[in-house]
Amino acid sequence: MTKLPRWADVVLVPLICLIIAFAFSAILIAAIGQSPAHAIWIMIDGSLGSTYGLGYTLYFATNFIFTGLAVSIAFQASLFNIGGEGQATLGGLGTALACLLIPWPHWSLALMASILASAAFGAAWALLPAWLQARRGSHIVITTMMFNFIAYALMNYVLVNILRPQGSMDPATARFPVTVNLPKLGDILGVVGIPFSSKNPANISFLIAIALAFAVWVLLWHTRLGYALRAFGKQEKAAIYAGIDPVRITIYALLLSGGISGLMAINAVQGAAHRLVLNSVEGAGFIGIAVALMGRNHPFGIVLASLLFGFLYQGGTQLALGTTIPREVITVLQALVILFTGALPYMVQRPLEALFARLARKEAA
Amino acid sequence: MAQATTGGRQATAAPLSPYAIELKGISKSFGPVRANRDINIAVPRGTIHGIIGENGAGKSTLMSILYGFYRADAGTILINGHETAIPDSQSAIRAGIGMVFQHFKLVQNFTVLENVILGAEDGALLNTSLARARKVLGELSREYDLDVDPDALVEDLSVGHQQRVEILKALYRQADILILDEPTGVLTPEEADHLFRILQGLKDQGKTVILITHKLREIMAVTDNVSVMRRGTMVGTVKTSQTSPEALAELMVGRKVLLEVEKKPAAPGRLVLDVRDLRVKDDAGVERLKGISLSIRAGEILGIAGVAGNGQSELLEALGGIADATGHVVMNGVELPLAGRRNNGQTRRAAGISHVPEDRQSLGLIMDFTAWENIGFGYHNAPEYQRNALLMNNAALRADTERKMATFDVRPPIPTLAAKSFSGGNQQKIVVAREIERNPDLLLVGQPTRGVDIGAIEFIHKQILGLRDAGKAILLVSVELDEIMGLADRILVMFDGRIMGERDPEKTNERELGLLMAGITETKGA
Structure with missing residues (x-):
């Protein structure tokens, strides 16, 4: 069996997948009587054409980095955590409580408390499915999925009955004190002299997400826990031979995964919304699965895939605003990208492998 | 028609x-x-x-x-x-x-x-x-x-x-x-x-x-x-x-091969492993190991012969800390846990037991891992592979892999190559190198040369004998009678989860062992 060179596997395959996805999208747009070229221009201009649009792209990307890393760390242990949505929802509750209950003198202290609280709440939401999987063999695909619904119902109850300010009709918490607001990416870049719009929700969480991606890489490839986790994920039986405790690894992997999902709240809740609303995650937990797939479960790939999905989200919003293309078509475009980049890379890999093999043989001859 | x-x-x-x-x-x-x-x-x-x-x-x-x-x-x-x-x-x-x-x-x-x-x-x-x-x-x-x-x-x-x-x-x-x-x-x-x-x-x-x-x-x-x-x-x-x-x-x-390894007479020393009434049940609750008792001394190879599926795998798994068992296993005078959280591969390694498993591809190696990651497999907590309390020292592990690959003639000697890219014989050499170089007091070896080519068989046999001559105890499980007869100092034959008898390899033949392997015990005497 011939293998692709690494650069082709990492760069060429996703790129070709992406081009195919866009080609199909273009056909779809043309079919409803719009100009594909115009649509793509609006998407690119709206998401990358200005620092305002770019800020939105980065804001969305930040959410996806968190949820993507969360999915991938569980996936390295061969555990399919699709409960990112619920874990991030609970992370939001942790962040909201941290920001509301204590009058922080400075945002940096609030941020640290919020990081701890959101991660702890997210991890706690993954604990029961993790325990059920490790001890009882209840499949986490089922349990984490159900926990998404429970999280939503719980949030509904908490917001309506406990955290809703008196007199408000809105199932949301009060606004957080201004002192806990996180610095905008524009403000940070302004300090070092780079002009960047502050009229978008991009904030310091983006840098935290990048740092977290690096930390996850270190964890997976440079620590004993990461080693055990990956070994368990590849061959569970062999891991037991090596003395790796399957129960402990399952629980650790899912706690890490849930905690990282929860961290998404520092971006979406503390960084952008400044209050906790009912649907603070907005599907980012599920996008994280696609991001992890496309990023090949590697932190570096996940950052790149998150940027792409950030672009698709922001570009899609602009498309809805700037054209008469219905909102549903934009969802279809995003789905096509997920389909081709996440689920169908093998379709591209095989012919590419044959091509490379032929090239290699020609060279040898 | x-x-x-x-x-x-x-x-x-x-x-x-x-x-x-x-x-x-x-x-x-x-x-x-x-x-x-x-x-x-x-x-x-x-x-x-x-x-x-x-x-x-x-x-x-x-x-x-x-x-x-x-x-x-x-x-x-x-x-x-x-x-x-x-x-x-x-x-x-x-x-x-x-x-x-x-x-x-x-x-x-x-x-x-x-x-x-x-x-x-x-x-x-x-x-x-x-x-x-x-x-x-x-x-x-x-x-x-x-x-x-x-x-x-x-x-x-x-x-x-x-x-x-x-x-x-x-x-x-x-x-x-x-x-x-x-x-x-x-x-x-x-x-x-x-x-x-x-x-x-x-x-x-x-x-x-x-x-x-x-x-x-x-x-x-x-x-x-x-x-x-x-x-x-x-x-x-x-x-x-x-x-x-x-x-x-x-x-x-393509070159001269020694089919029979040169073997010095064994010099058994102190008792290393003592097993009494070891029993293992499978997931369905069927008893697979029905009361095994055996002992191994330093400097001897105990061979377990038998047709595959008569409890040899369960014996290795119980001794290697993979499966739960009942009975008593005493290693160097210390009783080992046979069930519960302390019964695992890590505590076994700490007790001085190395284990070359029967199935290298599903147990002994992570096939997608590189050679150097596999050299650390099971020993990833070993102090020499750590940089500090938090981080592993991958560079040290890679250097150790290069050394082991040279000693054991693993080809190609590329530590960054995935285990699955090596031939069966070289995969086995990686496992054997990892387990033998730990210098264990007891080596468990299952089917050491299954799917391994003749050149590598010769090499692996020499390594096992070398460990014996260095005064270590070895439990050898193999379905190849030639291998058992060539390497073991004492032979136990297993059938249906029991030991049918012990034979001296010098004084027995394939026919006699074959009958025991088929569950037919001697009728004479009794």
Whole structure:
């Protein structure tokens, strides 16, 4: 069996997948009587054409980095955590409580408390499915999925009955004190002299997400826990031979995964919304699965895939605003990208492998 | 529809060519890998023809081409002197070729009769087929000493009998040429002898038999001619009567090989491992290990012989901390936990036990991990592989891997290559290097040379003996009797989860061990 060179596997395959996805999208747009070229221009201009649009792209990307890393760390242990949505929802509750209950003198202290609280709440939401999987063999695909619904119902109850300010009709918490607001990416870049719009929700969480991606890489490839986790994920039986405790690894992997999902709240809740609303995650937990797939479960790939999905989200919003293309078509475009980049890379890999093999043989001859 | 009698065919087709099969210039590539290169072979009719070669020499590819699983890139196949295209296995069957695979292709909950007609039923109604098959099967059984109850369920049959069903299947399809792929791997010596008698009978009836094996002893015992393959090419065909195991081994490997390792007499020292009444139950609650007691001293190799599946795996798993067990295991005077959280591979390693597992691909290695990651497998918590309390020292692990690869002659010596990219022998060398270099007090070894080529077998045997001579205790489990007899200082034979008896390798023979392996204890004395 011939293998692709690494650069082709990492760069060429996703790129070709992406081009195919866009080609199909273009056909779809043309079919409803719009100009594909115009649509793509609006998407690119709206998401990358200005620092305002770019800020939105980065804001969305930040959410996806968190949820993507969360999915991938569980996936390295061969555990399919699709409960990112619920874990991030609970992370939001942790962040909201941290920001509301204590009058922080400075945002940096609030941020640290919020990081701890959101991660702890997210991890706690993954604990029961993790325990059920490790001890009882209840499949986490089922349990984490159900926990998404429970999280939503719980949030509904908490917001309506406990955290809703008196007199408000809105199932949301009060606004957080201004002192806990996180610095905008524009403000940070302004300090070092780079002009960047502050009229978008991009904030310091983006840098935290990048740092977290690096930390996850270190964890997976440079620590004993990461080693055990990956070994368990590849061959569970062999891991037991090596003395790796399957129960402990399952629980650790899912706690890490849930905690990282929860961290998404520092971006979406503390960084952008400044209050906790009912649907603070907005599907980012599920996008994280696609991001992890496309990023090949590697932190570096996940950052790149998150940027792409950030672009698709922001570009899609602009498309809805700037054209008469219905909102549903934009969802279809995003789905096509997920389909081709996440689920169908093998379709591209095989012919590419044959091509490379032929090239290699020609060279040898 | 031709009448399915075995004699009819030979009477009608007067042989034109003295060869049942001739392969001319067969080549087959998989990508850049050339599995078969310009293979020429001629198999005379009515002979038993052996094909030997190391793993990856291209034997299986060649037979797959002959049976229509692969199409050759170049070359021609002549059956009885006629050029024949074999695009699929149906064509192979029509050409009179029958194949008995290493892993049987039988429906477990069908009867023998149902399995035999499966795929060869004539008509929609089974009754007529079954009745006819019963008659033919009776004739075949008598003719070839292939005694099988046609109404027995396959799942109730022993492995040896299942193999006979496979042979009957081929004969029922009027095969004149029978190919057997590593047929004795799962058989006791008794059963293997019976198989050879059957093959002899087939030959006497004018059938042609091709026997693929890596066991030189079998080649010498039953074949008329033998072809040797090495790295995709046919390096020679010789008359069996005019060659020797040593000469064949040299042809296979391309250099001189020591078939019997030099062994100094053992000098057993202090008691290292003492096992009392060890019992293991499987997931279904069936007892697989029924009260094993044994002990091993420093500087001796205790060999466990037996047909695969008689509790040897469970014994290794219980001692290696993989499976839960009951009973008592005392290692260096300290009782080991046999169940619960303390019963795991890490505590076993800490107690001085290394374990080369039976199945390197599913247990001993993470196939997607690199060689250096695999050298740390099971020892990833070892202090020499840590940079500090938090981080592992991957550089140290890589350097250690380079050293071990050099010592154990792992090829290619590239630490960053994935385990799955190494050949079976080199994968095993990685595992053996990792476990032996730990300098354990007790080494558990399961099937150390399964699927390993002759050159590497010699090397691994030397390493095991070297560890023994360094005063370590070794528990060797193998289904290869030659290996047990060659290496062990004492032999225990296991059958059905029990120890049937102990033998001195110097004072026993394969026949005696074979009887014990089949569960037949000595009747004398008692």
